[in-house]
Amino acid sequence: MIICIDNILNSEELKLIHSKLTNSEFRDGKETAGWYAKEVKNNLQLPSNELTEEMRSIVMQALQRNRLFQAAVRPKIIRPIIFSRYEPGMYYGYHTDNALMGNEVLTRSDVSLTLFLSSPSSYVGGELMIDTSLGEQVFKLEAGSMIVYPSSTLHQVTTVTEGTRFAAISWVQSIIRDPGEREILFDLETAREALFQKHGITPEFDLICKTHANLLRKWADI
Ligand SMILES: O=C(O)CCC(=O)C(=O)O
Numbered sequence: 001m002i003i004c005i006d007n008i009l010n011s012e013e014l015k016l017i018h019s020k021l022t023n024s025e026f027r028d029g030k031e032t033a034g035w036y037a038k039e040v041k042n043n044l045q046l047p048s049n050e051l052t053e054e055m056r057s058i059v060m061q062a063l064q065r066n067r068l069f070q071a072a073v074r075p076k077i078i079r080p081i082i083f084s085r086y087e088p089g090m091y092y093g094y095h096t097d098n099a100l101m102g103n104e105v106l107t108r109s110d111v112s113l114t115l116f117l118s119s120p121s122s123y124v125g126g127e128l129m130i131d132t133s134l135g136e137q138v139f140k141l142e143a144g145s146m147i148v149y150p151s152s153t154l155h156q157v158t159t160v161t162e163g164t165r166f167a168a169i170s171w172v173q174s175i176i177r178d179p180g181e182r183e184i185l186f187d188l189e190t191a192r193e194a195l196f197q198k199h200g201i202t203p204e205f206d207l208i209c210k211t212h213a214n215l216l217r218k219w220a221d222i
């Protein structure tokens with residue numbers, strides 16, 4: 001399931017993050033790439049420091065409060081947010097994200113996310129291209145909008161040819177490991193909310209709530 005979520009950040013948060021990003025010193029992104037992803041990774045990333053932590057906490061709060069993200073992804077662990085920058089000539093070629101991340105505590109990457117931080121009209125290229133069963137799909141979202149997609153996919157960031165592309169990226173271990181089960185729960189959640197909006201609490205609504213809760217109980221990996 002690939003989902004685009006608008007307005008993860010409000011304009012104030014976006015402005016604040018943007019001003020911090022433009023005053024930060026970035027490093028070669030190869031430092032955090034797996035051994036073979038290094039071959040195709042050509043971008044810049046922020047090292048962990050106080051400023052990065054401040055921005056991470058803004059993004060984490062935004063993810064916590066976003067109901068669509070919570071329902072679609074069911075996060076158990078979110079890896080520390082990485083802030084990346086692509087200048088003209090930079091790209092991240094086709095790769096798949098590491099299945100397991102971290103050192104002492106391992107996180108399984110179920111879902112990858114890209115939160116776009118630059119206005120799409122401010123740079124050329126820099127699309128996120130995902131290889132799906134329907135073919136290659138290309139995403140270049142508004143600043144403040146985010147895409148979540150299966151970490152199991154091959155994907156790439158195409159070469160930026162003009163301007164600067166800033167983005168925040170991370171990986172999530174979901175409470176629901178199986179993507180098919182996650183989608184069923186998401187559909188049920190969406191349906192019961194719509195039913196509630198139309199008719200309020202009815203016996204049918206109660207039954208969907210019961211089924212939703214029981215499937216969550218059955219499938220939750222906690
Ligand atoms: O910047 C993006 O949209 C994705 C980056 C990516 O694929 C990665 O860092 O693994």
Ligand SMILES: [Fe+2]
Pocket residue numbers: 095096097112155
């Ligand atoms: Fe990736």
